Amino acid sequence: MIVLALVAGLGVLATLTALVPRAVRVKLVAGLLGLVEIVGGATAIRVLATNHAIVGHTSSLVPFTGVRIDLTPLGALFTLTTAVVAIAATIHWVGYRRHAMSSVSLSSAFALFVTSLLLVPAAGDIVTFLVLWEVMALSSLVLVAHDHAKRDETRQAAWWYGAMTQGGAALITLGLVVLGGHAANPSFSAIAASASHLPAATRGAVFLVLLVGFGSKAGLVPAHVWLPRAHAEAPAPASALLSGAMVNLGIYGIVLARTLLGVGATWWWLVAGFFGVISALYGSLYAATSTDLKRLLAYSTSDNMGLVVIGLSASGLFAAHNAAASSLALIATLVLVTAHALYKSTLFLGAGSVQYATDERDLDRLGGLARTMPVTTAVIVVGALAVAALPPLNGFGAEWLVVQSLVHGLSGADPVTTVATAVFVAALALTGGLTIVAFVKAVGVGFLGRARSESAEHAREVPVSMRIAPAITAAACVALGVAPGLAITAISRASDAVAPNRSGLTATLSGFHLQALRSAVDPLALALGAVAAALVVAGLRRAGGPRTGAKLRVFEPWGSGRAVTSARMQYTATSFAEPLQRVFDDVLAPQHDLDVSHVLESRYYVERVAYASANDDIVERRLYRPVLALAAVLGVRARGLANGSVHRYLAYGFVVLVIALVVVS
Amino acid sequence: MNLRHSLQLRHVDAGSCNGCEIEIGSVFGPVYDAERIGARLVASPRHADALLVTGPVTHNMASPLERTYLAMPEPRLVIALGDCARDCGVFSGGYAVAGAVADVVPVDLEIPGCPPHPDEIVSALRRFTNR
Numbered sequence A: 001m002i003v004l005a006l007v008a009g010l011g012v013l014a015t016l017t018a019l020v021p022r023a024v025r026v027k028l029v030a031g032l033l034g035l036v037e038i039v040g041g042a043t044a045i046r047v048l049a050t051n052h053a054i055v056g057h058t059s060s061l062v063p064f065t066g067v068r069i070d071l072t073p074l075g076a077l078f079t080l081t082t083a084v085v086a087i088a089a090t091i092h093w094v095g096y097r098r099h100a101m102s103s104v105s106l107s108s109a110f111a112l113f114v115t116s117l118l119l120v121p122a123a124g125d126i127v128t129f130l131v132l133w134e135v136m137a138l139s140s141l142v143l144v145a146h147d148h149a150k151r152d153e154t155r156q157a158a159w160w161y162g163a164m165t166q167g168g169a170a171l172i173t174l175g176l177v178v179l180g181g182h183a184a185n186p187s188f189s190a191i192a193a194s195a196s197h198l199p200a201a202t203r204g205a206v207f208l209v210l211l212v213g214f215g216s217k218a219g220l221v222p223a224h225v226w227l228p229r230a231h232a233e234a235p236a237p238a239s240a241l242l243s244g245a246m247v248n249l250g251i252y253g254i255v256l257a258r259t260l261l262g263v264g265a266t267w268w269w270l271v272a273g274f275f276g277v278i279s280a281l282y283g284s285l286y287a288a289t290s291t292d293l294k295r296l297l298a299y300s301t302s303d304n305m306g307l308v309v310i311g312l313s314a315s316g317l318f319a320a321h322n323a324a325a326s327s328l329a330l331i332a333t334l335v336l337v338t339a340h341a342l343y344k345s346t347l348f349l350g351a352g353s354v355q356y357a358t359d360e361r362d363l364d365r366l367g368g369l370a371r372t373m374p375v376t377t378a379v380i381v382v383g384a385l386a387v388a389a390l391p392p393l394n395g396f397g398a399e400w401l402v403v404q405s406l407v408h409g410l411s412g413a414d415p416v417t418t419v420a421t422a423v424f425v426a427a428l429a430l431t432g433g434l435t436i437v438a439f440v441k442a443v444g445v446g447f448l449g450r451a452r453s454e455s456a457e458h459a460r461e462v463p464v465s466m467r468i469a470p471a472i473t474a475a476a477c478v479a480l481g482v483a484p485g486l487a488i489t490a491i492s493r494a495s496d497a498v499a500p501n502r503s504g505l506t507a508t509l510s511g512f513h514l515q516a517l518r519s520a521v522d523p524l525a526l527a528l529g530a531v532a533a534a535l536v537v538a539g540l541r542r543a544g545g546p547r548t549g550a551k552l553r554v555f556e557p558w559g560s561g562r563a564v565t566s567a568r569m570q571y572t573a574t575s576f577a578e579p580l581q582r583v584f585d586d587v588l589a590p591q592h593d594l595d596v597s598h599v600l601e602s603r604y605y606v607e608r609v610a611y612a613s614a615n616d617d618i619v620e621r622r623l624y625r626p627v628l629a630l631a632a633v634l635g636v637r638a639r640g641l642a643n644g645s646v647h648r649y650l651a652y653g654f655v656v657l658v659i660a661l662v663v664v665s
Numbered sequence B: 001m002n003l004r005h006s007l008q009l010r011h012v013d014a015g016s017c018n019g020c021e022i023e024i025g026s027v028f029g030p031v032y033d034a035e036r037i038g039a040r041l042v043a044s045p046r047h048a049d050a051l052l053v054t055g056p057v058t059h060n061m062a063s064p065l066e067r068t069y070l071a072m073p074e075p076r077l078v079i080a081l082g083d084c085a086r087d088c089g090v091f092s093g094g095y096a097v098a099g100a101v102a103d104v105v106p107v108d109l110e111i112p113g114c115p116p117h118p119d120e121i122v123s124a125l126r127r128f129t130n131r
């Protein structure tokens, strides 16, 4: 309790420190914030190590209910993940400050955002939770809107994000208030105790409301539309926190809903699984076809959260008939959440460094950064390998566990669950392939080859702090990949709080073992095997290649005899994704615009050809735009209601009062 | 040079009147079908054993011809096909002409004629393919 108060106090202090003069502002705030993160992380580690929740209650600070703290191992896992991501983001921020990130408002918003992210999982009752949740949402909104004065895209992103996050918060509030109304007090433990007495229909409705509310925070399709905008427009340290820490809390919320409401009916998890599958496929498809590096990463976040929700749904579906697979799915989900936080923050920080050095996010205008920015390229490659789930990185172990739980969950399942599980596995497989396409494109086009623009050509490696920050999270990806045993005890303690571990999952320093399911994997051995195989192939090639003494001649790439081989002859991100876009033409419905203008004298001679293709979000275009257009029309119509007559306004008030009284009575 | 019955050719038109191209077309057509004797036209100098050059080398084509030659793997051959390729033929002295093929890249074999008869082209190619 005292340590958490310390975290909150230091966080507020860091927020206020933003008022000091500019020269020392970022360093001071970052220093204090580092302290906040270390204390928060250490507290979380203590909770996970001792397996004892930190519980406390004070009746001060918030009227009527006070503040209730309940940092369970589950919450501690999320706090710890956030702390690691936030440490990297803060270090990155110190270098990034040139980019207008050092103003009073942004520095304080950053401090407040980090503090609230660390504390949300520690909330022990509805009011504390919602207050912290709102602080988190509003401070991140300030960060997203950082460049609002200059860029229209930023303003748009801020509007979308603000509207979506407040809509989500309204649903969450509704769901929690309904539950709280039936409990002895608003604490989560009291709610969990009383929720089982509620009628099944109410519990189902509350679950749906919470699923949509928290799902919008986690970036589940179709509530994902804010994600590609906000993540792309926010400054890099903030995008890393949005994607590496904040979306996790959406998942935390769904797990929280399960702890409050119990496992519930099968249909709950079929609905959740449906959104998971849609998000995974939709996110990975758009990631594979996006050409904006940060948009690509944002869609990939949507995709990963989809996979996480698939895992959660599997856990819920299997709970009735296969406790081992159910608990394994939950652990796998949490492993995936932490893995995602680490690799996605690596990628976002790396992408931020690229943007800092080149002022570009468009892959088609990058290229050749491997030579000019070797450290940044290296961390991006590690992140890309991890997100593509290749051993020995942490993404591999996470997805292996999810697949294991799905496959083993089939035994004893009823037909509906069996079909759902088959769909989950298929979605996982397709997503895996599309993710690899997306990241081969990102690394191949963005970092290899030759520079495609002036700014990429003259890119210089970023300041030290911005190189160190993503290297920290990248190192964590490697460490948890080769030695999953480091985290698996903590993660299974976190999941024990929700469903006891029956899978017999243990992890040695180098691999996973599933006693109950007789299955094991050793990512390190797999990776070493792959390296050994590569060496053998290289050796064989050398032995069978040109005789020793053959002379090696280096000549420019073949450009059909042309004297200039320009960087524009290279494969672009757009052309790389084109075949895929063609295959999924009906789903993506990209918009092409070809405009040919002819010479006045003859239609046989073309004067100018203009071609534009846009691959904007189809959910936004087909679902949100019409609704927004309708709202705009209604808004204009409604102006007629307000004609300036005070008598009329008084009449409105009276009518509304009468209606309210009739409804209430 | 032992090509073991297989000759991969990259054709470059360095400025020909296209008469020679018509004969090359018929060499690889159904009547003469040079693929029977192991010769084949390929789409990139990277895949070629020999460069088949027609026409006088114009100023504009001198550099592409040289680049094509340099882009080929070694060992490599150059065949100058037609009188123009050998000594600029009827175009000799033209304002656009830079010189004969041998002035730009080293030539290994010349096939005379304006244009050479397909028979002659095939028999010239057979000297390399040994079939």
Ligand code: SF4
Binding pocket: B015, B016, B017, B018, B019, B020, B054, B055, B056, B081, B082, B083, B084, B085, B089, B090, B113, B114, B115, B116
């Ligand atoms: S040799 Fe004769 S046919 Fe061949 S390009 Fe010259 S002019 Fe034309």
